[in-house]
Amino acid sequence: MNAPLLALALAALLPPQEDTAARQITVVASHPALMSIAAQVGGERVTVTSILEPAFDVHDAQAKPSVFARLRDADVFVHTGLDLELWADDAVKGSRNPRIATGQPGNIDASAGVKLLDVPENPSRAAGDVHIYGNPHYWLDPLNALTVAQNIATGFTAVDPSSAQVYLDNRTAFERDLKQRLTGWLKRAIPRKNTPLVVYHDSFPYFVRRFGFRVVATVEPKPRVTPTQAHLLEVIQAIQANEVKVLLREPFHDEDATSFLAEKTGAKVVTISTMPGVRSAGETYQDLIEHNLDAILGALP
Numbered sequence: 001m002n003a004p005l006l007a008l009a010l011a012a013l014l015p016p017q018e019d020t021a022a023r024q025i026t027v028v029a030s031h032p033a034l035m036s037i038a039a040q041v042g043g044e045r046v047t048v049t050s051i052l053e054p055a056f057d058v059h060d061a062q063a064k065p066s067v068f069a070r071l072r073d074a075d076v077f078v079h080t081g082l083d084l085e086l087w088a089d090d091a092v093k094g095s096r097n098p099r100i101a102t103g104q105p106g107n108i109d110a111s112a113g114v115k116l117l118d119v120p121e122n123p124s125r126a127a128g129d130v131h132i133y134g135n136p137h138y139w140l141d142p143l144n145a146l147t148v149a150q151n152i153a154t155g156f157t158a159v160d161p162s163s164a165q166v167y168l169d170n171r172t173a174f175e176r177d178l179k180q181r182l183t184g185w186l187k188r189a190i191p192r193k194n195t196p197l198v199v200y201h202d203s204f205p206y207f208v209r210r211f212g213f214r215v216v217a218t219v220e221p222k223p224r225v226t227p228t229q230a231h232l233l234e235v236i237q238a239i240q241a242n243e244v245k246v247l248l249r250e251p252f253h254d255e256d257a258t259s260f261l262a263e264k265t266g267a268k269v270v271t272i273s274t275m276p277g278v279r280s281a282g283e284t285y286q287d288l289i290e291h292n293l294d295a296i297l298g299a300l301p
């Protein structure tokens with residue numbers, strides 16, 4: 001038997017080995033912002049999908065059979081952590097997929113190492129609050145997105161060590177791109193430092209802190225609590241007292257409330273998102289931040 005034939009014969013006797021160098025790893029992200037960052041870190045080595053659609057409220061995702069099925073074949077599950085995704089644990093259990101069980105490298109909590117804002121001293125859901133561990137919308141600060149990218153690269157490397165260098169290179173490229181853009185964004189935002197804003201839901205504390213704006217009132221009295229007439233009157237007073245020119249809402253927020261506030265005060269309603277993909281399917285995390293900043297700066301007189 002010549003050498004190539006011998007090699008073939010020997011290979012046939014060995015148990016089939018998974019060719020990790022050829023097979024892409026299957027990544028499921030809980031939402032589109034994490035999907036975009038994971039896709040950039042993973043590059044050609046991964047396929048990434050998102051459980052949540054871009055125009056839906058991140059607080060509305062649920063553990064249900066269709067989600068279990070999505071997670072069953074995943075090598076990696078990337079999620080926000082905190083109480084934003086209390087469903088994530090149930091979804092992981094429901095998937096019966098040991099690769100993404102809590103504590104396994106295939107279970108990536110993107111919040112690891114992020115310093116949270118607005119952590120309450122006495123966490124309670126008694127008043128309907130859904131941010132009881134601190135504000136969970138941390139990915140909207142580009143510097144936190146660097147931490148997210150690092151967490152994802154660490155997880156991908158543990159799951160697929162043969163591609164460690166690819167993940168390192170991609171994460172480094174993501175960081176370089178984001179820092180370069182951030183420099184430009186900050187230059188544009190600085191002249192508008194301390195601009196007062198009103199937001200519908202408390203989704204933007206990390207974003208406004210980074211860019212030097214300030215939120216003077218939220219349309220919801222507490223996260224995910226519907227405003228009463230009395231609360232709307234307080235918001236009107238805050239808008240007038242602070243000379244607020246821009247009200248921010250997300251695509252799924254009640255337009256009647258923001259239209260009413262705009263009508264009473266003359267402030268402009270600007271719809272922005274916490275997720276890439278609302279405007280076009282190819283939108284990246286970086287595009288999202290840029291669009292949000294453009295929308296706010298463009299609406300100011």
Ligand SMILES: [Zn+2]
Binds near residue numbers: 130136137201202203
């Ligand atoms: Zn929230």
